[in-house]
Amino acid sequence: MKIKITFFASLLLAALTTSWPASGHHSFGAEFTEEPGEISGVVTRASYRNPHPRYQVEVTNADGSKETWELQAAAVTGLRNAGWDRDFVQVGDVVTVRGSLGRNGSKKLFIRGLTKANGDTYPQRSTATTDRNSVNATYGKNYGYAKLNPDAPFDISGPWRNSYRFQVTVNDLEPKPTPFTPEAAEIYASTVHYDDYSLRCVAPALPRIFGAPYDMDIVDAGSHYQFVYIEHNTPRRIYMDGRQVPENYPDRPMGYSVGHWEGEELVIETTNLAEGFWLDGSGLPMSGGDGTRIVERYTMADDQLSMARVMTIYDDYYTEPLVRRRWSARDDNLLIVEHDSCDPSSYYSDILEDGSLESRLDELL
Numbered sequence: 001m002k003i004k005i006t007f008f009a010s011l012l013l014a015a016l017t018t019s020w021p022a023s024g025h026h027s028f029g030a031e032f033t034e035e036p037g038e039i040s041g042v043v044t045r046a047s048y049r050n051p052h053p054r055y056q057v058e059v060t061n062a063d064g065s066k067e068t069w070e071l072q073a074a075a076v077t078g079l080r081n082a083g084w085d086r087d088f089v090q091v092g093d094v095v096t097v098r099g100s101l102g103r104n105g106s107k108k109l110f111i112r113g114l115t116k117a118n119g120d121t122y123p124q125r126s127t128a129t130t131d132r133n134s135v136n137a138t139y140g141k142n143y144g145y146a147k148l149n150p151d152a153p154f155d156i157s158g159p160w161r162n163s164y165r166f167q168v169t170v171n172d173l174e175p176k177p178t179p180f181t182p183e184a185a186e187i188y189a190s191t192v193h194y195d196d197y198s199l200r201c202v203a204p205a206l207p208r209i210f211g212a213p214y215d216m217d218i219v220d221a222g223s224h225y226q227f228v229y230i231e232h233n234t235p236r237r238i239y240m241d242g243r244q245v246p247e248n249y250p251d252r253p254m255g256y257s258v259g260h261w262e263g264e265e266l267v268i269e270t271t272n273l274a275e276g277f278w279l280d281g282s283g284l285p286m287s288g289g290d291g292t293r294i295v296e297r298y299t300m301a302d303d304q305l306s307m308a309r310v311m312t313i314y315d316d317y318y319t320e321p322l323v324r325r326r327w328s329a330r331d332d333n334l335l336i337v338e339h340d341s342c343d344p345s346s347y348y349s350d351i352l353e354d355g356s357l358e359s360r361l362d363e364l365l
Contacts, residue, residue: 029260031072031193037101039069043093049343050076050087051198054090057097073095073111076340077214082123104212132163137147137305137330149240150221153264154304157220160338162213162273164329166305169211170281173313173322184285184317191283194360197276201342204233205253205277206270207286207294210311211324217336225259230339238268245272251289253277266298279313279322291316305330307314 041059062145073079088257089095091222094117102108114122137143144157178186198204214231227236238257246257255273275288286292291351299308306329313322351357 003282016174026267027202031302032100033103033106036098036112037075038096038098038107040096041069041094043089043091043095044068046089046091047346048076049346050340051078051201051342052346054346055242057095064275068350069109070102071099071109071111074120075214077337079122080193080340081337084122088122089116089122093117132338133162133165135305135329136332138332139205139303139305141330141332142257143330144218144220148220149225149261150222151240151261152220153302156225156300156307157222159215159217159331159334160307160328161331161334162326162328162330163215165327166213167326169208169324172211173280173284173324175320175323178284178322179318179320181319187285188283191285193283194347194356196281198281199344199347200233200345203234203253205234206236206255206273207279207313208277208281210296210309211235211280211326214339215334215336219333228336231357232342233339236313251275255294264300266296268296268298270294270296279315279360280324285317287316293307323341 011292013023014221023159039057039059043055044058045054047054047058053073053076055073057071059067059069061067073084079085092190096115097109097111098113099109099111102110111122143159144155146157147155163230188227193199193313203209209229209231214229216230217228219226219228222237223241225238225240227238228234230234235253236254236257238259240259241262244258244259249256250271251272251274253274255270257268259268271293273286273292273294275286275291277286277288278287280284289334295312295314297312298307299310309326309328311324311326313324315322348357351360
């Protein structure tokens with residue numbers, strides 16, 4: 001095994017041409033605070049890759065000393081939609097960056113705004129005032145494809161903006177404190193951020209993808225709804241024709257979902273979820289299989305331009321059900337675009353930097 005690990009390590013070392021401080025692309029809430037900060041300096045390194053583009057900036061202090069800050073940005077898909085392409089920030093650019101400071105006094109910043117020496121800004125001035133809590137949609141407009149499900153009170157098909165009233169999917173489940181069983185508490189205590197499978201570009205699956213801010217597209221196929229989450233271009237089928245889980249159906253990351261309408265509320269129940277995935281970005285464990293059941297309720301606003309989404313998680317690792325709340329909205333300017341490919345190279349750069357490459361490869365192999 002040692003020979004095999006060394007071989008893979010050498011391949012990774014050769015492939016990783018950009019080296020970064022150990023930090024990882026784990027969820028925002030696990031790495032950053034909501035405390036605002038601002039720095040100015042020269043870009044010394046740049047990596048425009050999903051899941052999070054990263055930059056390093058050399059800052060010159062008032063006393064002439066220099067320090068290096070690591071900058072992390074939103075996913076490539078979101079940046080591109082806001083006018084930030086691969087060439088927008090390059091090595092040598094002088095930038096002023098505003099954002100959320102890293103935890104524990106680390107010299108890190110999650111980018112909320114950036115201004116270059118030539119005056120170019122992110123977000124672009126035309127979009128900087130966009131309010132994610134507003135519904136930019138038109139009453140009576142046809143946003144869907146067709147209402148084919150005879151039991152549906154209205155057409156829910158078409159694109160939905162899931163960043164509406166968004167909150168990060170870390171520590172967002174109620175109640176608090178988290179009602180762990182002793183087994184779950186032990187698992188959670190031993191979890192570290194490099195255990196996050198999303199760092200290796202594995203799609204987050206249910207129930208975590210439910211809380212993501214990326215848009216989704218809903219297609220009404222009559223016998224089922226097809227939900228397509230833009231994150232990792234992930235499809236999900238919700239059967240609406242009364243069928244139940246087939247015998248011997250295997251556990252899968254998105255599980256098996258059946259739904260029905262209760263008046264004007266869509267109710268979805270999901271079982272057969274694969275074990276090993278997390279409930280949130282902090283690493284709350286999920287039992288999976290027979291130990292996990294999820295119920296979602298989608299309630300439309302009176303004008304049908306937004307909807308409240310409530311997820312209740314029943315899991316053997318917890319002594320009470322856990323609840324996550326999210327919202328979605330129609331948007332006149334929303335365009336569903338394929339999500340950019342995810343590149344896990346920075347994950348391996350990080351574990352190479354902190355000396356845990358061989359142990360991590362041992363787990364993977």
